[in-house]
Amino acid sequence: MGCTRVRVTKAGIVRYQALYFDARGRLRSAGTFAKEKDAEKAWREAESKIRTGHQWDPQRGKQRFRDYVEKKWLPNHIMEANTRQDYTSALYKHIMPYFENMKMREIYPENVQEWITWLKARGVGPRRIQYCKVSVLNAIFTTALRDNIVVIHPSRGIKTDPVPEKIRKIITTEQFDAIYRNLPDADSQLLVETDIESGLRWGELTELRVKDLDFETGILTVSRAVVELTRKSHPEGKRFLVKDYPKNKKHRRFKLSPQIVAKLKAHVEAYALTPDDLFFARRSPEAVPAHLQAVDESPTFIAPNGRTYTHGTITAYNLGKCKCDRCRRAYADYRAKRRAEGKDRPRRPRVVDPDPHISANWFRHHCWYPAREAAALNFKPRVHDLRHAHASWLLAGGADLQVVKERLGHLKLSTTEKYLHSLPTADETALAALDKIRSGPARPPAGQTIRRDELKAAEEEVARLRAVIADLTIAQHTKSAKHLRPA
Structure with missing residues (x-):
């Protein structure tokens, strides 16, 4: 049961504080008023909201944005480790400098709109602004509105500059072969070929273990993924975090081609890998078999x-x-x-990470980028574009759309449909149809003519057949009329 407490200020003014008990039995204030009846009304309304499940504490809205995010939202919001890392980076770089000292209840839509203008003035791109607003800021205020910290959602409905969808350029088979030939060693070649053959994401590919592939049937099971984090974002201060599920939290199984299965099997035998070992891992030069080492014999x-x-x-x-x-x-x-000899000061020993997972950044700079430059392509494909190429090649070859969706692990069929007609040769059928219409009706090849007597004979035969059909139709109608005539 709530109550009203009388308070006297230093100036001798009598004020009335409304007190009520929250859901956890703690005595809380519903505000201080000049009239006793207003204070009594306030604590009764507060207790009524608790009984109906709509607790409201005006004091909670007074907390500053930084305090709420750092003490309440960020520690308790459930999200993936890599998502938390991305959110934290965007939060402290683009959001916190503007909102940190503002009270939660004093942030209105106009403030969010001014923040977007402030970001644009600092040179932040539309795509990054959209990510900060849609993904991070909306998530913060959605939670705050649910917890009755704010009464309105200030970032809902606020528009940002449009971000046009980029045209996806797909690697052709010739371009892939050019990159493949310029990769530094056999291991990187096998990794890239497995990627184009399976369409796996980088985290799924580098967490692939020997036990995940059935060499008899060629069935590959994708049930885990690894993400690379900063040591500050990792719960144990490491760099790689293995998740017991891939993206979309759905395991999937599909078949690989016999030629890539044979290469993976030979790879396992060459390195004497066990079922729990990674297919692709960081290995010391001594661990690489002699026949797989790329040695430059020239001095x-x-x-x-x-x-x-x-x-x-x-x-x-x-x-x-x-x-x-x-x-x-x-x-x-x-x-x-x-x-x-004491000539150089010894540097601090570098901490060597024993984790065998391959860093995406390392592979890009030491394997992919040099091979891509040596291939001299007219664009710069990413490693992730191998996944796009896998989907486009399958659909262009006549694979079922639903089968490709399951292989890639997409949740929606509309995501897979984006890969339809994405190859450079996809519009050749349409161009052929257009050319056929524009060229008019078919004409006999040059040097070939139609004889007049043959044409006349054909026309007479058509006329004869039409006459026969007309006689049969008349006879059928006459027979039907006699049958229906009363006796």
Whole structure:
């Protein structure tokens, strides 16, 4: 049961504070008023809302945006680890500097609109503004509205600049072969080929283990994924977090082609992998079989700057930018010798992460980008574009749309439909039909004529057949009329 407390200010003014008990039995204030009846009305309304499940505490709306986000929303909002990392980055870079000191109940739609203008003035792109508003800010105020911290949703209905959907450019088979030939070693080639053959996401591909593939049937089971995080965002301070489910939280099974299954089986035998080992992992040079190592037997090489350097020298490592085993070893021996002589201050030992998962950033810069540049394509495809190419190639080859959807793990069929007619040759049928209409009715080939007597004979035969059909129709109607005539 609530009550009213009399309070006297320092100036001697009598005020009345409305007190009520919340759902947890704690005594809370519903406000301070000049009249006793107003205070009694306030605590009764507060208790009524608690009984109906619509608790309202005006004091909660006074908390500042930063306090609410850091103490209530961010620690308790359920989301994926990589989503939390992205939200936190956008929050502290684009949202918090504007709203941090504002009280939650004092943030209105006009403030959100001013914030969008503020971001545009700072050079933030439309796509990033849309992400911050739609994904992050909307999620914060949706939760605040649900918890009765604010009475309106200030960011709902606020428009941002349109973000046009980019035209998806699909890798052709020739372009893929050009990149494949320029990859540095057999392991990276097998990884890329498995990606184009399966359409797996990077996190699913790099978490693929030997036990996930049935070599007898060629059936691949996708049941896990790995995400790469900063050590601050990882719950254990590591870099890679393995999830027991792929994206959309749905396991899937599909079949691989016999040729890629045979290559994966040979890969397993070459490295003597166990069922729990990763197919693709960071391995030391000593662990790579001799027949899989890409060794440059030539003593010299031509660097990107146009000069010739000798392998196994400091100059080749520093100026030639060569990072082969011989050049790396020469540089390491040189630094070790100087440290032993006391000429260089030893640097702090680097912490080596024992996790065998392949970093997406490392693969891009050490394998994919160099191969892409060497292929000299007219655009710059990403590693993720191999997944797009997998879907487009299947649909262009006549695969069922529902089957492709299940292979890719899409939730909606409309997502898979985006890959229809995405190859450069997809419009050739339409162009052929257009050309057929524009060229008019078919004409006999050059040098070929139709004889007049043949044409006349054909016309007479058509006329004869029409006469026969007309006689049969008249006879049938006459017979029907006699049958229906009364006796």
